Amino acid sequence: MARQRTPEGPPPAPAVQKLRIRYAKRGRLRFSSTRDFSRALERALRRADVPMAFSAGFHPHPLISYANAAPTGTASEAEYFEIRVTERVEPEAVRAALDEALPEGLDVLEVVQAGPGALADRLEASEWHIVVRAADPAEVTAAVDAYLACEVAETTRTFKTGPRTFDTRSAVLALDASGVDDEGCAILRMVVRHTTPSVRPDDILTALHAVTGFAPPVPPLVTRLAQGPLLDAAAGVADPLAADKEAVGSG
Known part of the structure; x- marks a missing residue:
């Protein structure tokens, strides 16, 4: 029986805080899809030095969850996603840094520390x-x-x-x-x-x-x-x- 492979290196740092984020899609960026936004967000998180938590395994990915995105082609003042971080951060500082790092038209409006319960509910x-x-x-x-x-x-x-x-x-x-x-x-x-x-x-x-x-x-x-x-x-x-x-x- 072949031995099961395990990822090399140390396990990812645990998440210590979850943030809920509201952003807007405005102007020409209303035509951006969820996949487009996901790529832009991951680049912005790196540029903003947000201490992201990652999944375990051979292909770790940042712990981001999206909630009920608006259809491509529609503008929105109320889009939401959640992130998990490995260090405690100040929500307003994350908001300002992410807003600066994202393209104009993808505007971060609010960041709060998540409380109990599921946002999707x-x-x-x-x-x-x-x-x-x-x-x-x-x-x-x-x-x-x-x-x-x-x-x-x-x-x-x-x-x-x-x-x-x-x-x-x-x-x-x-x-x-x-x-x-x-x-x-x-x-x-x-x-x-x-x-x-x-x-x-x-x-x-x-x-x-x-x-x-x-x-x-x-x-x-x-x-x-x-x-x-x-x-x-x-x-x-x-x-x-x-x-x-x-x-x-x-x-």
């Missing part, structure tokens, strides 16, 4: 802001009203396992045409519950077209404003890092 819903360009705001409002009157509004998206048809309406907790911007473009606000499969803004717009016949003349500008614990349809979502801040404050 707190991300129950997202609030979205959508600018519908080159469309009559009255037509947008009428389409939204027709969509909300439906009990079921299905769409089909292709997954790794193939095409899948699913309902979008049950995930939409709020959808309203909240006005127009300075250029006269209609603005939509959505509060969407996180489900499996996830219901994305483009899924909702595709279902809206199927139900009402309305389709944006040009691709809309989509921004995730927040994601976190669900409050209610009117209030949207709460800060998922609030419990971590309270834990540090009371410690």
Whole structure:
């Protein structure tokens, strides 16, 4: 029987602290994928001299976990990931160093020491802001009203396992045409519950077209404003890092 190989060298240093980080994708960087961001982040962590903890084994990798990333092509003010470090650090110092090391448009907004509980469990819903360009705001409002009157509004998206048809309406907790911007473009606000499969803004717009016949003349500008614990349809979502801040404050 062949002997099992073991990694050479000392075991990796243990993690002593976990940090939760909120960042934004803005401007042209909204087109960056999760893989693009992962590569940029690992380079930024090295440049910022963050004392990262690594996995064991023949191919150690930094202990980073990502949570519910926004689809490629959408901007976001509320993306999250976690890192583990081998030395205790000051969260604000890490925030400033990482923000400096990442490209402009990938902006680190907040770093907190993680408290008890899983971050992913707190991300129950997202609030979205959508600018519908080159469309009559009255037509947008009428389409939204027709969509909300439906009990079921299905769409089909292709997954790794193939095409899948699913309902979008049950995930939409709020959808309203909240006005127009300075250029006269209609603005939509959505509060969407996180489900499996996830219901994305483009899924909702595709279902809206199927139900009402309305389709944006040009691709809309989509921004995730927040994601976190669900409050209610009117209030949207709460800060998922609030419990971590309270834990540090009371410690």
